[in-house]
Amino acid sequence: MSIVELPSYLEQSDKVRDRFTRLKQRPVILEVDQLSKQFDTPQGSVTALNKVSFKTHRREFVCVIGPSGCGKSTLIRILAGLENESSGRVMLDGNVVHGPGPDRGMVFQGYTLFPWLTVKKNVMFGLERSGKGRVPSETEAMQWIELVGLEKFANSYPHQLSGGMKQRVAIARALANQPRILLMDEPFGALDAQTRAKMQSYLMDIWKNIDITILFITHDLDEAIYLADRILVLKAHPGEVQELIEVPVPQPRSPEQLLSPEFLATKKRLEDLIHPPEANVEINGDHLNMVRMVALDDEVSSVF
Amino acid sequence: MAKRQWFSVRKPLKPKQRFVLTIMSFILPLLVWSAVSYLPFLWHPKMEVTSPGDVAYLKVGMLVDRDVFERESATLQESGGTLPEGVRANPVYLPAPHEVAIAFYTAFTTEPKRRNEKWLHESLWDSIQVIFWGFFLSSLIGVPLGILAGTYDVISRLTEPFVEFFRYLPAPAFGALAVAILGIHEAPKIAIIFIGTFFQQVLIVSNTTRKLDPSLLEAALTLGADRLSLLFKVVIPGIITDLYKDLRILLGWAWTYLIVAELIGTSSGITWFITQQARYKNFDNVYAAIMMIGIIGLTTDILLARLGKRIFPWEKAAARA
Structure with a gap:
């Protein structure tokens, strides 16, 4: 019932197809193999993730999207090593990983900056943990702070920064460890629309210029299409891979593309996957029990 | 000028109001203490004897209960002796603010x-x-x-x-x-x-x-x-x-x-x-x-x-x- 005729999201221009061919020839950075996760609850065992498998190539930008309860947060927490998988494997550069480590950087939705450290010290945290001395850590930290454009705030405390600035520090802090992959768990979810758009373009700039592979969780369809090379769509109960979509929108991206046919086609596909038509029935059956409370002869008797 | 709201629920007061109230929180108990100490009609349950008159056991400066003092006066009035004199006073355990203030130094x-x-x-x-x-x-x-x-x-x-x-x-x-x-x-x-x-x-x-x-x-x-x-x-x-x-x-x-x-x-x-x-x-x-x-x-x-x-x-x- 779309009003405008849209092309299929599977249709790719030659340039885009060529790019994906080359992308898939790059070395695999992250390989997730048959990953499952069960939680024990008082109501019994709940499967959060069921045999999730996918590969991420070097310098690829992957977004993970799915309805609530699809286990996307569980997935990224397992990848970061903050939770243990029930079965399956996570491999980084071909080696199985266990537990958290600086090779997988993480940016959380809640910023998680250390409030007692200045911006500079926050970014230095990981560097110092890796055994680098104070002075080289400081020099290196300043480079990362400059990369996110916050050199003026190097000696400020997190409380003095806006949400967007905090998240830029968090990104710099994660990147300073030079991780193989940057895991981002709805990092811009708490920001207002304008800041979010700005952060998206910052992130694209950073991604273009440094050797980093990004796995980005979001529930915002536009954000996913705008940022990602490929989108991993999960479905809920249990969390399983529904589709790995190759975004047909050409790179490099710009905000004008938000209204391009490829973009809208991809969005339509995501809408269909995440809010399937049968789910709507349930929502409609759940309508409010309304009684008219405006007099028929009222001056404004109808809003139409 | 906007009307000052002293009793708005869970709204902070202006700094000046707060300061006044902080001072008041110390002043109020002090006022109660001063009133009890300096206004004899409020409490002062004792009489401090200034002249014992003909009551044998009274001495100058002694504190006696007011009803005892009045009873002795009444008895003496009947028998026609010299009446004892005294001023109303608080018990010894409640000194007046100025006495305590002086004690801070002494x-x-x-x-x-x-x-x-x-x-x-x-x-x-x-x-x-x-x-x-x-x-x-x-x-x-x-x-x-x-x-x-x-x-x-x-x-x-x-x-x-x-x-x-x-x-x-x-x-x-x-x-x-x-x-x-x-x-x-x-x-x-x-x-x-x-x-x-x-x-x-x-x-x-x-x-x-x-x-x-x-x-x-x-x-x-x-x-x-x-x-x-x-x-x-x-x-x-x-x-x-x-x-x-x-x-x-x-x-x-x-x-x-x-x-x-x-x-x-x-x-x-x-x-x-x-x-x-x-x-x-x-x-x-x-x-x-x-x-x-x-x-x-x-x-x-x-x-x-x-x-x-x-x-x-x-x-x-x-x-x-």
């Missing part, structure tokens, strides 16, 4: 009655030392233990149930025991303050440690922090400001154990001064000494709060934001 200049007794400033210094050592020793063990219990479940399970039990045992109950073990001088007093503070301290500190945002620990883990740096670079700096506030509150509690502690063994410090002055019926000195404890406590707390703002600069940033 208490320090009053020479001890016996040579082995101490001046007030010496007594106060003794008390402060007892508090300091009791609190210091308690914190020396209690704070690290609390942090460990709040960080590691194994230490929490191993210590907290017992601590939880022990904190219900009233510290003064250990008085006799402390004297038997530690002698009659400073040591048992310090022990009582220690017992009164330590067990609360472990629980409060472990609770504060548990309130640390766990996502900070997760962030540190993804940045490559090992177990030791989690504790020393995240947990401890993460809770230090709350810990500092806890310690300020606990120090207040330590003061409340002081009086009991100082009664143990040989009475000493400010408590000795208070009991001694009460024995001499110098109640103005008693009030002054009690108030000095309050003043020392409040001043320490204010100074520590100021110091806290200095040593934790990010707290100031948080307050401004």
Whole structure:
């Protein structure tokens, strides 16, 4: 019932197809193999993730999207090593990983900056943990702070920064460890629309210029299409891979593309996957029990 | 000008209003005290005899109950003797504000009655030392233990149930025991303050440690922090400001154990001064000494709060934001 005729999201221009061919020839950075996760609850065992498998190539930008309860947060927490998988494997550069480590950087939705450290010290945290001395850590930290454009705030405390600035520090802090992959768990979810758009373009700039592979969780369809090379769509109960979509929108991206046919086609596909038509029935059956409370002869008797 | 709202629910008042109320909170009790002291018709249940008249047992300056005084006057009126004279007065245990104010100075200049007794400033210094050592020793063990219990479940399970039990045992109950073990001088007093503070301290500190945002620990883990740096670079700096506030509150509690502690063994410090002055019926000195404890406590707390703002600069940033 779309009003405008849209092309299929599977249709790719030659340039885009060529790019994906080359992308898939790059070395695999992250390989997730048959990953499952069960939680024990008082109501019994709940499967959060069921045999999730996918590969991420070097310098690829992957977004993970799915309805609530699809286990996307569980997935990224397992990848970061903050939770243990029930079965399956996570491999980084071909080696199985266990537990958290600086090779997988993480940016959380809640910023998680250390409030007692200045911006500079926050970014230095990981560097110092890796055994680098104070002075080289400081020099290196300043480079990362400059990369996110916050050199003026190097000696400020997190409380003095806006949400967007905090998240830029968090990104710099994660990147300073030079991780193989940057895991981002709805990092811009708490920001207002304008800041979010700005952060998206910052992130694209950073991604273009440094050797980093990004796995980005979001529930915002536009954000996913705008940022990602490929989108991993999960479905809920249990969390399983529904589709790995190759975004047909050409790179490099710009905000004008938000209204391009490829973009809208991809969005339509995501809408269909995440809010399937049968789910709507349930929502409609759940309508409010309304009684008219405006007099028929009222001056404004109808809003139409 | 907008109407000043004094009673808006959960809305902060203007700084000027707050200041006025802070002053008032001290002025109001002082006003009540002054009224009772200076307005004879309010209470003044005694008569201070200015001339005994023909009542044999009355002496000048003596305080007698008003009804006794009136009964004697009535009897004398019937028998036709010289009537006693007197003015209404409060009991000796309620000195007027100005008397206590003067005592604030004279208490320090009053020479001890016996040579082995101490001046007030010496007594106060003794008390402060007892508090300091009791609190210091308690914190020396209690704070690290609390942090460990709040960080590691194994230490929490191993210590907290017992601590939880022990904190219900009233510290003064250990008085006799402390004297038997530690002698009659400073040591048992310090022990009582220690017992009164330590067990609360472990629980409060472990609770504060548990309130640390766990996502900070997760962030540190993804940045490559090992177990030791989690504790020393995240947990401890993460809770230090709350810990500092806890310690300020606990120090207040330590003061409340002081009086009991100082009664143990040989009475000493400010408590000795208070009991001694009460024995001499110098109640103005008693009030002054009690108030000095309050003043020392409040001043320490204010100074520590100021110091806290200095040593934790990010707290100031948080307050401004």
